[in-house]
Amino acid sequence: MIATRKRRLQTIQVTGLFRIFDHTIKLNQRQRITFVHGVNGTGKTAVLRMVKGLFGGTYDAFRRVPFDTFIVTFDDSTRISVECSPSSRKAPRRDIELMVRVKSRNGRDKSIRVPCTNDGDWVRFESAFPRDIVEDILPFLARKGRDSWRNRTTGETMSLLEVFEQYGNHLSDYHADKPPQTAELDKIQNMLSVRLIETRRLDKPDDASPRRHIRRRRPAASTVDRYAEDMAHRVQVALSQYAATSQELDRSFPNRLLSTSMSMESKSRRQTMLDIASVEEKRQRLVKLGILAHDTTFSDLPDGLDDDKLSLLSMFTDDTQEKLAVFDDLSNRISLFLEIMNSRLLYKHVAADLNKGFVVESDGGHRLRPAELSSGEQHELVLAYELIFMLRDHSLVLIDEPELSLHLSWQQQFFPDLQRMTKLSKFDAVVATHSADIIGDRWDLAVALRGPST
Numbered sequence: 001m002i003a004t005r006k007r008r009l010q011t012i013q014v015t016g017l018f019r020i021f022d023h024t025i026k027l028n029q030r031q032r033i034t035f036v037h038g039v040n041g042t043g044k045t046a047v048l049r050m051v052k053g054l055f056g057g058t059y060d061a062f063r064r065v066p067f068d069t070f071i072v073t074f075d076d077s078t079r080i081s082v083e084c085s086p087s088s089r090k091a092p093r094r095d096i097e098l099m100v101r102v103k104s105r106n107g108r109d110k111s112i113r114v115p116c117t118n119d120g121d122w123v124r125f126e127s128a129f130p131r132d133i134v135e136d137i138l139p140f141l142a143r144k145g146r147d148s149w150r151n152r153t154t155g156e157t158m159s160l161l162e163v164f165e166q167y168g169n170h171l172s173d174y175h176a177d178k179p180p181q182t183a184e185l186d187k188i189q190n191m192l193s194v195r196l197i198e199t200r201r202l203d204k205p206d207d208a209s210p211r212r213h214i215r216r217r218r219p220a221a222s223t224v225d226r227y228a229e230d231m232a233h234r235v236q237v238a239l240s241q242y243a244a245t246s247q248e249l250d251r252s253f254p255n256r257l258l259s260t261s262m263s264m265e266s267k268s269r270r271q272t273m274l275d276i277a278s279v280e281e282k283r284q285r286l287v288k289l290g291i292l293a294h295d296t297t298f299s300d301l302p303d304g305l306d307d308d309k310l311s312l313l314s315m316f317t318d319d320t321q322e323k324l325a326v327f328d329d330l331s332n333r334i335s336l337f338l339e340i341m342n343s344r345l346l347y348k349h350v351a352a353d354l355n356k357g358f359v360v361e362s363d364g365g366h367r368l369r370p371a372e373l374s375s376g377e378q379h380e381l382v383l384a385y386e387l388i389f390m391l392r393d394h395s396l397v398l399i400d401e402p403e404l405s406l407h408l409s410w411q412q413q414f415f416p417d418l419q420r421m422t423k424l425s426k427f428d429a430v431v432a433t434h435s436a437d438i439i440g441d442r443w444d445l446a447v448a449l450r451g452p453s454t
Contacts, residue, residue: 006394007074008428009192012051016068017043025447027430029075032422033415035439036432038449044432045198047449048398051430052196054082054100055396057189059114060162063096079103080188100185112184126160134160138167193395197386199404224370224378227385231357234330234389235291242326249319257315272310275317282324289334290352291327336424337388340417344380344410348373376405387421395427403435411437 012025021043027034036044046065053061054072062070062082070082085097098114134149135141141149147160164171286292334352341350348362360368373381383402391397403411415438418429433439439446 007076007078007191008394009051009072009396010075011071011073012047012430013071013073014043014047014050014067014069017046017065019066021449021451023047023449025430025449027428028445031419031442031445032426032428033418033442033445034428034430035442035446036430036449037434037439037446039451040434042449042451044449045400048196048400048430048432050082051396051398052194054080055189055192055194056196057185058164059098062098074191077105078191080191100188102184102188110184112188114185129160129164131160134163134171137171138163193392194398195386195391195395196398197383197400197402199401222371222378223382224373227382227389228357228359228370230389231334231385232353232355233357235354235357238291238327238330242323245326246323249323253315253319257312269310272314272317275314275321279317279320279324282321285335286324286327286331288352289331289338290354290358291331291334293354332424333388336420337384340384341381343413345377350381376407376410379405380410384417384421387418387427388424391425391427393426395425397427397429399429399431401433402431403433403438408437411435412440414438415440415442 008029009027010029011027013023015022017023018041023043025034025036025047036047038044043065046061049061049064050067050070051072053059054070059082062084067084071079072081073079079102081101081103083099083101085099100112100114102110102112104110131143131146135143138149140152141158141163142152144150144157149158149163150156151158283292287294338350338352338358345360348360348368350358350360353359358370360370360373362368370381371378383399387397402414406414418431421427422429431438
């Protein structure tokens with residue numbers, strides 16, 4: 001089976017942004033990391049939100065700011081542009097008309113109109129949507145009126161349209177009805193998986209482990225606490241897969257032994273011992289990472305084993321290797337997460353836990369809730385967790401101001417750690433930053449957003 005090639009974003013262009021700026025951002029394909037910098041007000045965050053809006057199906061980012069054209073180009077020459085209808089530029093934001101044009105690599109052009117919110121389908125959707133689920137799913141929003149909410153973090157007042165434009169993917173998980181959308185716009189969303197990590201990283205929808213029938217009026221768990229729960233959930237899923245693989249291999253073991261023991265060439269005693277040592281090393285690593293419970297196994301073999309017994313041990317060891325391989329990807333991610341976090345924290349450390357996902361302990365032995373970490377430590381934890389665990393392979397991740405609340409030395413470690421994470425999940429990253437220490441000596445990967453006078 002031939003693997004499908006994953007398309008990657010190559011350039012991002014916007015003209016007439018705020019009626020002032022024309023920007024072109026060429027993504028670094030080789031290093032997979034592109035830094036975007038510029039003075040406040042040049043549109044770094046706006047551009048990130050436009051990219052996320054295009055591939056997330058939430059077009060409010062294009063209605064929030066004035067612009068002329070927004071264009072993205074893939075490495076296979078596919079080109080997507082978004083334009084604001086000149087006749088509607090001065091209309092209320094919810095009524096601005098947008099046109100999306102797709103030029104595929106075979107040269108075919110397609111124009112798609114984005115449904116305006118005064119269309120009949122939008123009106124029917126808004127009238128039927130259950131407002132009272134918003135606070136359940138987005139506990140950082142406080143209901144002010146029938147169609148308005150206040151963001152407790154920013155103080156911003158948001159309409160139902162604004163809530164759905166920003167957090168609609170979370171709301172749709174809990175409600176069957178979705179805002180009107182065309183099949184062609186859905187296809188655009190499937191072209192690229194995009195994740196935007198905004199500056200408000202510590203207040204996020206509870207999307208780590210969705211619950212369909214929630215009716216809570218209690219303080220929401222913090223993002224770091226929810227990510228600890230998410231890791232525990234991932235471990236439990238892997239353990240279920242491990243159990244299923246073990247059951248299948250154990251069930252077939254007698255038949256495989258009878259059909260192969262007489263004809264197979266036994267491994268040498270030395271090779272069998274090496275294989276057992278490798279299995280034991282992997283098992284102990286998984287125990288240390290909080291994935292497996294402590295277990296006893298054999299590490300020494302008696303002398304004088306005949307070929308049949310060596311053959312039996314060889315099959316057993318091969319089966320154990322196959323069982324433990326279920327954990328390979330998860331263990332690599334947990335290992336990198338713990339290594340990064342423990343290179344940052346002073347006087348405390350993060351440890352894996354089979355039931356809690358991960359826990360934080362002070363050097364004095366006192367256990368802390370992850371939410372009791374400092375703001376900077378929480379920001380670092382959330383950013384690392386999202387980049388290691390929450391991305392699909394071959395995604396595009398957009399990171400807004402990773403330097404937020406980070407000590408200078410942590411900022412200087414950002415690029416090397418990001419490189420390791422991009423190799424693990426093979427994602428591309430666009431990083432908007434004001435910090436020269438985030439970029440370090442890699443200005444060859446940096447794109448400056450400038451105004452007409454610079």
